[in-house]
Amino acid sequence: MKDELAKRLVQGLKEAGINFVTYLPETRLSQIVPLIRDDPEMELVAVSSEQEAVTIAVGATLGGKQAAVYMENTGIYVSSYSLLVTGKQLGVPILLVVGFLGGVPDQRNSFLYATIGNHTIPVLQGLGIEYKVLEDGEKLEIKISDAVRAANALRAPYALLFAGEFSE
Amino acid sequence: MIRHECLELLAKRVSDQLIVTSQSGQRIEWSHLSKHEGNLLVGMMGCAIGAATGLALALPHRKVIALDSDGSVLLSLFNLATLGSLQPKNLVIYIFDNGVYSGSRISYPTATSGNADLEAMARGAGIKNAHTIRDIEEFNKQGIEALTRNELAFFVCKVEESLLHREIRRPNTDLAENKYTFVRYLERTEEKTIPFVGRG
Numbered sequence: 001m002k003d004e005l006a007k008r009l010v011q012g013l014k015e016a017g018i019n020f021v022t023y024l025p026e027t028r029l030s031q032i033v034p035l036i037r038d039d040p041e042m043e044l045v046a047v048s049s050e051q052e053a054v055t056i057a058v059g060a061t062l063g064g065k066q067a068a069v070y071m072e073n074t075g076i077y078v079s080s081y082s083l084l085v086t087g088k089q090l091g092v093p094i095l096l097v098v099g100f101l102g103g104v105p106d107q108r109n110s111f112l113y114a115t116i117g118n119h120t121i122p123v124l125q126g127l128g129i130e131y132k133v134l135e136d137g138e139k140l141e142i143k144i145s146d147a148v149r150a151a152n153a154l155r156a157p158y159a160l161l162f163a164g165e166f167s168e
Numbered sequence: 169m170i171r172h173e174c175l176e177l178l179a180k181r182v183s184d185q186l187i188v189t190s191q192s193g194q195r196i197e198w199s200h201l202s203k204h205e206g207n208l209l210v211g212m213m214g215c216a217i218g219a220a221t222g223l224a225l226a227l228p229h230r231k232v233i234a235l236d237s238d239g240s241v242l243l244s245l246f247n248l249a250t251l252g253s254l255q256p257k258n259l260v261i262y263i264f265d266n267g268v269y270s271g272s273r274i275s276y277p278t279a280t281s282g283n284a285d286l287e288a289m290a291r292g293a294g295i296k297n298a299h300t301i302r303d304i305e306e307f308n309k310q311g312i313e314a315l316t317r318n319e320l321a322f323f324v325c326k327v328e329e330s331l332l333h334r335e336i337r338r339p340n341t342d343l344a345e346n347k348y349t350f351v352r353y354l355e356r357t358e359e360k361t362i363p364f365v366g367r368g
Contacts, residue, residue, distance in 0.1 A: 017363065020226065045225065046253065048246035052218040056250075059188070059222020062208070062351060064362050067222070085212040086219060090343050093364045152364045 001166050005137050006031035009097075009166075010039070012144035013068060018095060019043065020065035022053040026072030028099035028108070028167045033070075050075030054082040054157075058092045066148065068095040073102070073120040073161065083157055084127055093151035095144075096129075096159040105135045105163035120161065129157050135164025169304045170330040171264040172197050175235075177308050178262070181315055182206075184357060185231040186223055186350075190216035192237040192271055193333030194264055200336045205353035209339060209346050214243030217261060221247070224256040227358070231258050231315060238265040238280045245289065251320065252294025260314050260321045266329040275329060286324045298322040 001009075010032050013021070021036050022045045036044045043065070047053045050071045057067035071079070076098065086092060102109055102117020109117065124131045130150060134143060144160065151158035171194055179201040186206045189195045191213050199209055208223075210216045220234035241247070241263050251259075267281030280286060290298035297319050301307045307325060314321040341349075351362045 022222075043225065046250075048249045049244075051214070052221075052244065052247055052250060055215045055218025055244075056222040056225070058215075059219035059224075060226040061222070061364060062219070062347070062362070063223045063226025063354065064358065064360055065222075065226045066363050081212075082215055082218070086210065086215050089211060090347055092347070152366055155364065 001029060001031055001168060003031060005165060006035060008137055008140050009144070010035040012141040013097070014039070014041065015141055016145040016148040017066040018068045018148065020057065020060045020067040021045065021070055022047050022057045022067070023070035024050055024053060024072070024075060026099040026101070028101065029070065029097065029162055050079040051082045054079045054094065055086050057094045058086040058090065061092050061094055068097050070097040072099045074116055076120055076123055076159070080123065080127060083129065087157040088128055091155040093155055094157050095148050095151055096157055098159055098161045100133065100161035100163040100167070103133070103161070103163050105133065105167070107164065107167040124159055129159055130154065131159035131161055133161045133163060134166065137165060169302065169307065169325070169327050170332065171266070171325070171327045172330060172332050173304055174262070174264065174307050174311070174325055174327070175201050177304070177312060181312055185233050185315070186227070187233045187235065188216045188220040188223065189235040190214070190237055190240040192240060193330070194235050194237060196333040196336050196338050198235060199339035199341070205349050207346070208350045209341065211343050213237070213240040216240065217244060217247040217251070220259060220261070221251065221254065221256060224259040225254070228256070228258055231260065234259065234261040236261065236263050238263060238267065238278045238286065239269050241286060242279060242284070248290050248293035248295065251322070255320050257318045257320055261323065262311065263322070263324045264327050265324050266327050268329050270329050270331070290322045295320060295322045298324070300324045300326060302326045
């Protein structure tokens with residue numbers, strides 16, 4: 001991902017009200033981590049598993065933060081239990097910022113990732129989590145803002161899956 | 169020592185703390201002992217410490233208490249490493265360790281009934297203030313006293329298996345109802361709006 005796109009992504013999160021981000025880094029979107037870390041208006045929390053990335057973000061949301069979780073799409077599988085019971089069942093909005101490895105628009109797709117990518121959207125659908133695949137920076141800030149608004153309205157997690165230009 | 173007598177002591181000390189419970193008999197016992205609006209009764213295992221950590225980070229001036237079980241914390245051991253790194257000073261965690269999967273109704277032993285030592289794991293993860301409590305006097309002294317200190321605390325409370333919770337009426341508060349009671353309580357006591365509640 002070009003640095004300019006990473007800056008716009010983080011700025012888009014800020015403009016959408018995101019002020020608390022839990023994360024486990026991955027390869028496609030990792031430039032956003034130092035940008036969030038260096039922003040005094042955003043709190044960045046490193047975790048050890050995507051499962052707790054979700055539960056910590058849920059707790060922070062209930063405490064008044066507007067929280068996002070940054071993870072690889074493998075993290076959707078790891079965190080599916082906490083997404084279901086604390087996100088969906090309890091009804092707590094969080095934005096999932098997901099590096100979408102192995103999907104068709106992944107510019108670094110390979111046999112290592114393709115199976116992982118193939119199952120991501122069916123799993124999100126199975127969990128009942130709304131999602132959008134983003135492949136370029138067109139109207140990026142608006143799409144992020146729309147996603148946060150949708151999560152808050154649904155009282156549920158909402159996933160943005162980043163591929164295409166974001167995976168270059 | 170049984171869990172219920174620990175919870176009885178704890179309930180007497182609760183004022184404006186936020187309490188997050190995991191799913192187990194302690195959820196039933198705690199909801200029976202405490203009608204505090206700051207109770208968040210998380211409905212499943214392995215999620216309470218994470219949710220409590222998020223609350224503690226979001227509200228660093230507010231004391232947060234997590235009530236969890238050995239089976240539940242064994243599902244989420246990665247929490248220990250993260251807590252050892254984050255060190256939220258306003259978080260007190262009580263693990264009621266009866267050494268069995270009591271809810272399964274076959275009392276099958278958990279790993280803590282064998283060689284697994286949750287206090288040692290917590291210390292190894294960097295939680296210096298981790299202790300094992302074996303009797304009610306110690307719980308009343310060391311465990312309760314932690315509520316007045318500004319330091320992350322992790323107590324493994326070794327309790328006998330008790331089936332008392334099966335004699336108590338289960339809470340009939342819906343998860344969403346509990347969530348909104350909790351959030352409205354926070355809005356009132358923190359004098360701020362929780363963003364996601366929004367406008368209708």
